[in-house]
Amino acid sequence: MKHLSTKEKAVKINIESNFFGTIAEIGGGQETARHLFQAGGASNTIAKSISAYDKRFSDHFYNEGKSSRYVAQSRLNQMLNEEYKQLMHVLTQEHDRKFFVFANTVETLNFHKTNQGHGWLGIAVEGQEKNSPNILVVHVTLLENDPLLQQYTLGALGINLIYAGLFLSDSPTTIIPSLIDNLDLDRIEIDYIHFEGPDFRDVDNRLMNVILVKNNMTPAIMFDPKGTVHQPADMLYKKNVLAVRGFFRPINKLGMDIINDSLEIFKNDEEYEADNTISFCEITLNYLMQGEELDEQDFLHRVDILNMMGQYVMVSNFSRFFQLGQYFTKFKIKKLRVVVGMPTFVKILDESYYRDLKGGLLEAMGQLFQRNTKLYVYPSVDEKSKKVITPVNAEFQSNARLMLEYLFSNRRIVILKNVSQEHLDITTQEVTKLISEGDSSFCKLVPDEVGKYIIKNHIFGYNGPDCE
Numbered sequence: 001m002k003h004l005s006t007k008e009k010a011v012k013i014n015i016e017s018n019f020f021g022t023i024a025e026i027g028g029g030q031e032t033a034r035h036l037f038q039a040g041g042a043s044n045t046i047a048k049s050i051s052a053y054d055k056r057f058s059d060h061f062y063n064e065g066k067s068s069r070y071v072a073q074s075r076l077n078q079m080l081n082e083e084y085k086q087l088m089h090v091l092t093q094e095h096d097r098k099f100f101v102f103a104n105t106v107e108t109l110n111f112h113k114t115n116q117g118h119g120w121l122g123i124a125v126e127g128q129e130k131n132s133p134n135i136l137v138v139h140v141t142l143l144e145n146d147p148l149l150q151q152y153t154l155g156a157l158g159i160n161l162i163y164a165g166l167f168l169s170d171s172p173t174t175i176i177p178s179l180i181d182n183l184d185l186d187r188i189e190i191d192y193i194h195f196e197g198p199d200f201r202d203v204d205n206r207l208m209n210v211i212l213v214k215n216n217m218t219p220a221i222m223f224d225p226k227g228t229v230h231q232p233a234d235m236l237y238k239k240n241v242l243a244v245r246g247f248f249r250p251i252n253k254l255g256m257d258i259i260n261d262s263l264e265i266f267k268n269d270e271e272y273e274a275d276n277t278i279s280f281c282e283i284t285l286n287y288l289m290q291g292e293e294l295d296e297q298d299f300l301h302r303v304d305i306l307n308m309m310g311q312y313v314m315v316s317n318f319s320r321f322f323q324l325g326q327y328f329t330k331f332k333i334k335k336l337r338v339v340v341g342m343p344t345f346v347k348i349l350d351e352s353y354y355r356d357l358k359g360g361l362l363e364a365m366g367q368l369f370q371r372n373t374k375l376y377v378y379p380s381v382d383e384k385s386k387k388v389i390t391p392v393n394a395e396f397q398s399n400a401r402l403m404l405e406y407l408f409s410n411r412r413i414v415i416l417k418n419v420s421q422e423h424l425d426i427t428t429q430e431v432t433k434l435i436s437e438g439d440s441s442f443c444k445l446v447p448d449e450v451g452k453y454i455i456k457n458h459i460f461g462y463n464g465p466d467c468e
Contacts, residue, residue: 031155117142438464
C-alpha cells in the first residue's frame, strides 16, 4: 500500500474531511499548522490556530493561572479539553460538521544543545458522541541534533496524527505504523501511546504500546502493578533498579523466590533507598512472538498474573543482555541489578555470541557492566547428577573463566543463596507442559493464587480439574 506524502495527507485533511477544528502548538513552532496552510484549502479545516508560547499565556489558557510542568501529558490534556470545549461553545449552533483539536507541547533542543528534545502530541476527535471526543495521545523523543530538523519532524508527525485521527480511527492497529509515515526511526522515537473515548472502548492500551516495541518505534515499555502503561523514563529516572528477565508463563514458585531473595540482597546494598527503588519483571519480545505475529492473549495473561502478584513489568526488544544494560544508561540510574539464571549466565560469557561486535566479549561486557551494574545469578540443578550449579563450580571456556575471575574480583557477580533448593528444578517448560496437558499438578509449582487464576480463567490452554 502506497504511503501518502506529508503534503498529500495535508491536502486530504483540508479537502476531503468533514472536520473543522483548532491547531494549538507550544514550544516547537507552528509546524503542523504550516503544513495545512501551505497545502491550500485550510479554511475548510482550521477554525483557529494558536501558539501560547509564553509560559504565562500557557498557564492562563490551560492551567487557570497556576504553574505546572509545561511539557507534560497533563498540560496536553488541558489543551485538548479547553480547546474542544471552546469549539463546542462557539460553533455548535452554526456548524453541522464534526470537530477536532490537535495540540502539542514540545521541548526542542536549546541553543547550547544541553537538553533532550521531546514532547507530547494529541488529537481529540468527535466520534459517536459529540460531547465526548475520542482522544489519541503520544509521547515522542526527538533524536536529531538540530532544532530546525526537529521542527520539521514535528510538523510531519503532527500531520500523521491528524490524518490518523480523522481517517483511521476505526483501525487502531493501523494508526500506529502510520505515525511514522515519511519519517525515519533515527529521527524520532514514539515511546508511549494512549487511546481513550467512546469509539476506543475495546482498545487495550497495553497491546498498543507493545506494538510500538514490535515495530521498533521504541525499545521498551512498562506497566505498573495496576496494568497502567508508563514511559520507562518516568519509572526509572535516577532510581535503583532490579530487573528480572524471564518467560513468566506463568511466574512460578522459583521465580517468586528469586525476586524475594534479590530484593533482600539489594536492601543490604550501599545507598539503598526503599522509596527510590523499583523491581520489575522484564520480558523480551522474542518470548511473546509466534513466528512474525504477537500472541496477544498470551501476553496479556502473563502481564495480568505478574500484576496480580504485585509486579511491575517491562516488555523490550532486547535480545541480548548487554543491550539491556546499555539502554538503562540514559536514565541516569543509580544502581542496576540484573537477575539471571545459570544457563543464561553461561551464554552471557560465551564469546561466540558476540562475533558481530568488533570488541567481541570485551565490548559486550563493557556495555553490560556499567560502573553501577551487578549481576545476581541464581543456581540451577544438573538434570542427571542433581548437583547444584553456580558460577563457582560451572564449566566455562578459558577466556570466559578469566572474565569471570575479573568480575568476581570486582564484586560484579552476586550468587543468590537463599533460593529454596526444592524449587530449583522448576522450569517454565515443565509448568507449560503440565498446563497444556490439563494436569492439575502444575499447581504445586506455582503460587496458590496463580494456580487458582489459571484454572478459573482457563488460560494458557488449561482445561483440567481444580488444584488438589
